[in-house]
Amino acid sequence: MSVNAELRAFYESRQKQIPADIRAVMRRAAREQEESGQAGRALNAGATAPSFALPSATGRTVALDELLAQGPVVLTFYRGAWCPYCNIALRSLQRHHDDITARGARLVAVSPQVPDESLSLTEKHGLGFDVLSDLGCDVAKRYGLAFDLPDDLAAVYDGLGIDLRRSNAGHARTLPLPATYVIDRDGVIRWAFVTTDYTTRAEPADVLAALDALG
Numbered sequence: 001m002s003v004n005a006e007l008r009a010f011y012e013s014r015q016k017q018i019p020a021d022i023r024a025v026m027r028r029a030a031r032e033q034e035e036s037g038q039a040g041r042a043l044n045a046g047a048t049a050p051s052f053a054l055p056s057a058t059g060r061t062v063a064l065d066e067l068l069a070q071g072p073v074v075l076t077f078y079r080g081a082w083c084p085y086c087n088i089a090l091r092s093l094q095r096h097h098d099d100i101t102a103r104g105a106r107l108v109a110v111s112p113q114v115p116d117e118s119l120s121l122t123e124k125h126g127l128g129f130d131v132l133s134d135l136g137c138d139v140a141k142r143y144g145l146a147f148d149l150p151d152d153l154a155a156v157y158d159g160l161g162i163d164l165r166r167s168n169a170g171h172a173r174t175l176p177l178p179a180t181y182v183i184d185r186d187g188v189i190r191w192a193f194v195t196t197d198y199t200t201r202a203e204p205a206d207v208l209a210a211l212d213a214l215g
Contacts, residue, residue, distance in 0.1 A: 042144035140176035
C-alpha cells in the first residue's frame with residue numbers, strides 16, 4: 001500500500017470520530033492555508049538548500065554540510081510526534097530506509113519539537129535515521145515552510161490535549177508545512193514535495209526515483 005493510500009484510509013476513519021464543529025474548524029483552516037499559496041512560495045527544485053546544524057534526538061549536532069560531504073540528502077519536515085499522519089509517513093520512510101542508504105543517501109527528519117520528544121518518537125517507531133529539533137521552526141522558515149496556526153485551530157488542538165507549548169519549547173503556534181527534499185552533493189534541491197495538506201506526504205517511491213535520477 002502506498003503511504004498516501006494509508007493516510008487516506010486513516011483520514012476517513014478519523015473523520016468519523018471528530019465532532020462536526022471541530023471538523024469545520026479544521027477544514028476552514030486547511031482551505032485558508034491552501035488559498036494562501038504558501039506551498040508555491042516555498043523552496044523548490046533548482047534552489048540552493050539552506051545549510052543548518054540541529055540537535056538530534058540523541059543530542060548530537062547534525063549539519064547539512066557534513067551530510068552532503070558524504071552524499072545526497074533526503075530531508076523531510078514533519079509537524080511532530082503528536083501528529084498521526086506524521087507518524088504514518090515516518091514509518092513509511094523507515095520501511096524504505098535501506099533503499100535510500102543503498103543509493104548512497106542520508107535521510108534526516110526535522111520537526112519543531114524538543115529532542116526528548118524526538119527521542120520518544122525514534123524509539124517508539126524504531127527509526128534508523130536522524131530526527132532533528134528545529135525549535136521555533138527557524139530552519140523551516142528559511143525553506144519557506146513555517147506558518148502560525150490560526151487562533152481557532154490552536155484552540156482545537158489545545159482541547160484535544162495536544163500541548164504544543166510543551167513539545168515545542170514554548171513555540172506553540174509555529175509549525176512547518178509537510179515537505180520532503182532530495183538535495184544533491186552540491187547542495188542543490190533536485191526534487192521537492194511541498195504541500196499545505198498535512199494528510200498527504202511524499203511517496204517513498206518518488207523519493208527513490210529522484211535519487212536514481214541524480215546519476
